[in-house]
């Protein structure tokens with residue numbers, strides 16, 4: 001597959017027609033958990049895409065990731081799916097220089113924002129993917145290679161007719177379980193109670209995972225989890241927050 005222009009966000013039209021066709025076909029094999037918003041990029045974010053993406057971004061490809069080669073060292077690998085503007089990821093990566101972090105997000109301005117934060121904090125342990133995390137997990141991540149997968153405040157898709165768009169589905173949870181190392185952890189948080197209940201029921205049914213909560217319910221908010229933009233928004237709206245942790249058997 002030809003590489004997208006490394007200086008431009010990998011929008012569907014930033015890859016060759018053949019590659020875009022293949023990517024599109026792959027995308028349409030499952031219902032997407034997101035809608036690509038037209039969101040405007042600031043000048044600083046455009047610069048980040050031009051200057052920082054070539055160093056920190058992982059271009060589209062069908063090759064499996066070789067995390068040791070990507071980071072230049074062997075270290076535990078943590079994925080954050082749907083990092084938004086990347087605030088939590090930057091805080092985690094700064095607090096854990098001994099871990100390698102890969103952030104996945106489909107919204108190019110959010111990626112630009114994270115690139116800028118990585119530059120400002122001089123982080124060497126973050127790499128970024130701008131693509132559908134479901135596709136990336138399926139095609140680019142070898143089984144039993146992740147130490148943690150973080151899914152913080154995924155879009156709740158509250159309307160019943162949209163529930164099929166929720167990223168947390170039995171097939172997604174089984175996919176994540178396969179990609180985690182034994183003892184690896186899937187951590188989720190949401191401020192939408194019906195989604196929390198759906199996450200709990202879905203993960204509990206996955207044979208490869210066991211709930212870290214002794215009572216089979218939710219876990220305490222981990223002190224290590226930074227506050228995210230969506231969590232702050234939820235707090236302003238008076239929402240509760242539910243944290244979940246499931247361990248790969």
Ligand SMILES: C[S@@+](CC[C@H](N)C(=O)[O-])C[C@H]1O[C@@H](n2cnc3c(N)ncnc32)[C@H](O)[C@@H]1O
Nearest residue numbers: 033034082083084105106132133153228229230
């Ligand atoms: C509600 S926002 C939460 C963002 C961030 N985690 C936070 O707490 O502030 C959900 C994010 O997930 C991203 N997203 C949804 N589905 C995705 C997917 N399949 N792959 C990558 N990102 C996805 C969306 O673009 C959006 O930025």
